[in-house]
Amino acid sequence: MDLIDIGINLTHESYRDDIGEVLARAAAAGVGQMIVTGATVPASEQALALAHAHPGRLWCTAGVHPHHASEVHDSTIGTLRQLLAQPAVVATGECGLDYYRNYSPYADQRRAFDQQLQLALDCGKPAFLHQRDAHRDFLAALVAHPGVHGVAHCFTGGQDELEAYLALGLHIGITGWICDERRGAHLHALVARIPRGRLLLETDGPYLLPRDLEPKPANRRNEPMHLAHICRVVARLRGETPQDCAAHTSAAARALFRIAPAATGG
Ligand SMILES: [Zn+2]
Numbered sequence: 001m002d003l004i005d006i007g008i009n010l011t012h013e014s015y016r017d018d019i020g021e022v023l024a025r026a027a028a029a030g031v032g033q034m035i036v037t038g039a040t041v042p043a044s045e046q047a048l049a050l051a052h053a054h055p056g057r058l059w060c061t062a063g064v065h066p067h068h069a070s071e072v073h074d075s076t077i078g079t080l081r082q083l084l085a086q087p088a089v090v091a092t093g094e095c096g097l098d099y100y101r102n103y104s105p106y107a108d109q110r111r112a113f114d115q116q117l118q119l120a121l122d123c124g125k126p127a128f129l130h131q132r133d134a135h136r137d138f139l140a141a142l143v144a145h146p147g148v149h150g151v152a153h154c155f156t157g158g159q160d161e162l163e164a165y166l167a168l169g170l171h172i173g174i175t176g177w178i179c180d181e182r183r184g185a186h187l188h189a190l191v192a193r194i195p196r197g198r199l200l201l202e203t204d205g206p207y208l209l210p211r212d213l214e215p216k217p218a219n220r221r222n223e224p225m226h227l228a229h230i231c232r233v234v235a236r237l238r239g240e241t242p243q244d245c246a247a248h249t250s251a252a253a254r255a256l257f258r259i260a261p262a263a264t265g266g
Contacts, residue, residue: 001030001246002261003231004253005224007128007153007173007202010036010058011046014206014221023054026224030246032262034058034224035253037128037204039065039094041079051088056262061128063093069104069112077115084123090257091150092120093128097141100132110137117145126150126256129170135161142168151256154204156183162190166198171256173200176210176222176230178237192238196248200256201234203227 005026015022026034036051038044038061047060062083064072083089095116097109104112120127127150131138135157142148152165153173165172172194178187191199205222210229228242235245253259 001228001231001243002250003029003031003201003227003246004250004259005031005034005203005205005227006151006200006253006257007037007175007204008034008224009039009205009207010034010050011038011043012206014219015223019050022223022225023057026227029225029228031224031227032057033250033259035090035128035257036060037094038062038083040068040071041076044080044083044089048083048086048088055088056260059088059090059257059259061091061093062089063091063095063116063128064112065094066096066098066109066113066130067101067103069108072108072112072115077119080116080119081123084119084125089125090259091126091128092116092123093150094130094153095127096130097134097138098130098132099134099137106137109134110141113138113141114144117141117148120148120150121145128153130154131157135164139164139168142170149256151200153202154208156187158186159190159193162193166194171198171200171252173202174230174234175202175204176208176213176226179210179212179230179233181211188237191234197252197255199234199249200253201227201230201249203230
């Protein structure tokens with residue numbers, strides 16, 4: 001299989017001691033390329049350093065997650081703009097709105113999101129979008145920035161949200177949430193409604209270890225090799241072979257993020 005994990009938090013401390021093994025296991029499972037999520041300025045800088053250490057295998061995003069929106073100042077946007085000028089930085093974000101946890105006030109979240117959507121337009125790169133319990137304001141911000149393209153990452157919403165995002169031209173990122181029989185079952189019918197070319201796969205590791213994975217790692221850490229499991233589940237729900245599902249989701253990721261296929265033998 002040829003899989004791209006479009007959302008992996010490889011700068012998380014849980015990967016600090018064995019990242020080489022994590023990347024080797026991913027490659028052995030067919031996950032040869034990944035986009036490392038940047039959720040703060042320092043984490044985006046670390047993500048870029050990882051991408052530079054593994055050219056052709058790792059890329060990254062640069063942005064500020066809504067949890068950290070209160071930390072966004074004009075100088076933050078300037079730093080993100082410089083990061084986004086780097087070829088290895090393929091998207092603006094993780095950015096968006098999260099009214100579930102509300103670690104930053106609503107007004108700060110909306111301001112930081114607007115600024116990063118404008119940044120995405122300015123740099124001509126897609127946005128890596130996070131939304132939780134904030135659908136209406138999220139949609140309004142996107143409508144106010146026509147021309148923004150990107151991915152609604154870790155989509156867990158309902159049919160109305162899915163259709164609204166598809167109508168806006170967004171790609172849809174599906175994680176191992178779909179493997180959770182308690183809270184992901186509604187996604188089983190929805191995932192078949194996502195057109196080929198608009199569906200992307202991600203682990204969001206170290207979070208969201210697929211609940212139906214057997215055996216489960218003792219430390220409960222999710223890692224990119226488990227994208228192969230997510231791909232098999234998604235393929236079954238869509239009536240596709242895993243190989244076909246991997247091929248069209250990877251092609252969609254390469255088109256959106258302008259990533260070249262891995263050089264053979266590299
Ligand atoms: Zn997120």
